[in-house]
Amino acid sequence: MQKPKTLKPFNTSKIKVLLLEDVNPTAINTFKEQGYQVETCAKTFVGQELIDKLRDVHILGIRSKTKITKEILDEANNLLAIGCFCIATEQVDLKAAGKKGIAVYNSPFKNSHSVAELVIGEIISLARQLGDRNREMHNGIWNKVSRGCFEIRGKILGIVGYGHVGSQLSVIAEALGMRVYFYDVLQLMPLGSARQVETLDELLAMSDFITLHVPELKDTRGMIGAREISLMKYGSFLINNGRGSTVQLPALVDGLKSGHLAGAALDVYPKQPTSNGPHFTDYPDLLDCPNVILTPHVAGATEEAQANIGLEVSTSLIQFINDGTSLGAVNFPQVGLRAIREDDASTARVLHVHQNIPGVLRELNKIFANHNVEKQYSNSKDDIAYVMIDVANVSFTQLQSLYDTINSTEANIKTRIVY
Ligand SMILES: NC(=O)c1ccc[n+]([C@@H]2O[C@H](COP(=O)([O-])OP(=O)(O)OC[C@H]3O[C@@H](n4cnc5c(N)ncnc54)[C@H](O)[C@@H]3O)[C@@H](O)[C@H]2O)c1
Numbered sequence: 001m002q003k004p005k006t007l008k009p010f011n012t013s014k015i016k017v018l019l020l021e022d023v024n025p026t027a028i029n030t031f032k033e034q035g036y037q038v039e040t041c042a043k044t045f046v047g048q049e050l051i052d053k054l055r056d057v058h059i060l061g062i063r064s065k066t067k068i069t070k071e072i073l074d075e076a077n078n079l080l081a082i083g084c085f086c087i088a089t090e091q092v093d094l095k096a097a098g099k100k101g102i103a104v105y106n107s108p109f110k111n112s113h114s115v116a117e118l119v120i121g122e123i124i125s126l127a128r129q130l131g132d133r134n135r136e137m138h139n140g141i142w143n144k145v146s147r148g149c150f151e152i153r154g155k156i157l158g159i160v161g162y163g164h165v166g167s168q169l170s171v172i173a174e175a176l177g178m179r180v181y182f183y184d185v186l187q188l189m190p191l192g193s194a195r196q197v198e199t200l201d202e203l204l205a206m207s208d209f210i211t212l213h214v215p216e217l218k219d220t221r222g223m224i225g226a227r228e229i230s231l232m233k234y235g236s237f238l239i240n241n242g243r244g245s246t247v248q249l250p251a252l253v254d255g256l257k258s259g260h261l262a263g264a265a266l267d268v269y270p271k272q273p274t275s276n277g278p279h280f281t282d283y284p285d286l287l288d289c290p291n292v293i294l295t296p297h298v299a300g301a302t303e304e305a306q307a308n309i310g311l312e313v314s315t316s317l318i319q320f321i322n323d324g325t326s327l328g329a330v331n332f333p334q335v336g337l338r339a340i341r342e343d344d345a346s347t348a349r350v351l352h353v354h355q356n357i358p359g360v361l362r363e364l365n366k367i368f369a370n371h372n373v374e375k376q377y378s379n380s381k382d383d384i385a386y387v388m389i390d391v392a393n394v395s396f397t398q399l400q401s402l403y404d405t406i407n408s409t410e411a412n413i414k415t416r417i418v419y
């Protein structure tokens with residue numbers, strides 16, 4: 001069987017990758033194996049500093065902290081793709097990226113199991129007041145109590161958002177003897193003996209533990225406030241490992257201080273520091289609430305999750321850069337063509353992102369009229385369209401002419417050639 005040809009970029013020098021926020025070494029190694037030049041940094045950047053960092057960069061790798069706005073993208077003229085080495089993509093202006101021909105990738109579920117395991121740890125820790133006992137012991141205080149401490153067996157776990165994390169958690173919680181109910185805006189198949197309820201209010205009123213696994217959306221911002229907390233069972237617990245904006249923290253503090261809630265575990269906050277260090281100073285009221293476990297956005301931060309995410313996202317980015325394949329990109333028309341074979345030495349692939357307006361393919365077909373187009377695939381998403389064209393028996397000079405002509409078309413957003 002013929003092997004696929006390793007394609008090289010026609011109009012791009014060495015591919016430069018910038019990885020922020022401590023992206024896992026699996027990604028660094030995968031990029032280096034391709035001969036890409038990789039720069040890494042554990043922290044993130046904002047504003048002008050980020051713009052300066054991005055000047056020559058072709059691939060940017062971030063996690064959930066780095067905000068990529070339209071203003072940043074407008075200055076990043078060499079950027080071809082962004083990898084979110086996490087689930088979240090809301091930190092990137094996806095529409096603005098698409099309009100500049102920049103494909104954005106993420107890892108939709110490689111850290112879901114890590115989050116689910118942490119929630120189980122938190123449920124048991126809250127039920128047994130482990131955070132408080134641990135803090136007391138570190139302060140030399142022996143406080144042996146059983147009042148207010150419970151087994152989780154037979155208790156009701158209410159999951160808000162039954163997606164990748166929520167459904168995974170459902171299975172593990174049932175195996176530990178919990179009874180699982182969930183609320184989701186979609187009608188979803190319950191796993192095991194879990195049951196879906198019709199309203200959030202119903203779930204809040206029946207559950208011993210409420211755990212939040214919804215993304216940041218207009219409808220989920222501030223979703224849990226004073227009203228919702230008052231609907232929760234007296235002595236129940238609230239857990240949030242989703243997004244910080246979902247819970248109104250002053251209302252949570254009131255619920256905890258009044259004793260209505262028996263405890264809470266939070267991994268995410270409305271405002272989060274951009275680097276490690278003594279920066280968690282925005283929520284002093286939370287610190288002296290009883291039975292509260294606070295973690296610094298680490299629910300998905302395990303060796304396994306980060307290694308798998310590193311591999312998955314870097315592989316998608318490399319496919320996009322080397323072959324043009326956009327399958328899996330979250331903001332881009334999905335396009336993929338079978339590989340050019342090793343013996344098709346003089347075949348090149350034209351990758352053309354353009355405005356989604358009438359007449360573009362007609363114009364392109366005119367440009368390619370005297371060439372042997374082997375295969376062609378076009379797709380569109382909202383305002384942008386992406387066409388991949390394999391052209392056979394094409395010389396270097398002809399490639400230059402094709403590149404210049406396509407680049408000067410009115411609808412052109414970004415054109416690359418690999419050969
Ligand atoms: N703390 C962490 O480290 C960490 C790690 C992973 C994921 N997360 C966050 O957890 C959240 C969930 O992740 P996931 O992978 O399960 O996402 P997902 O997209 O697979 O599932 C989310 C679910 O929420 C549902 N939903 C959306 N709006 C809703 C609403 N208003 N009410 C009820 N349900 C609603 C969706 O229908 C979907 O089923 C995401 O925001 C993600 O970013 C945090």
Ligand SMILES: O=C(O)[C@H](O)COP(=O)(O)O
Pocket residue numbers: 063064065085086087088111297298300301
């Ligand atoms: O979106 C995610 O996957 C989680 O919030 C984890 O984000 P992080 O990789 O920035 O910790």
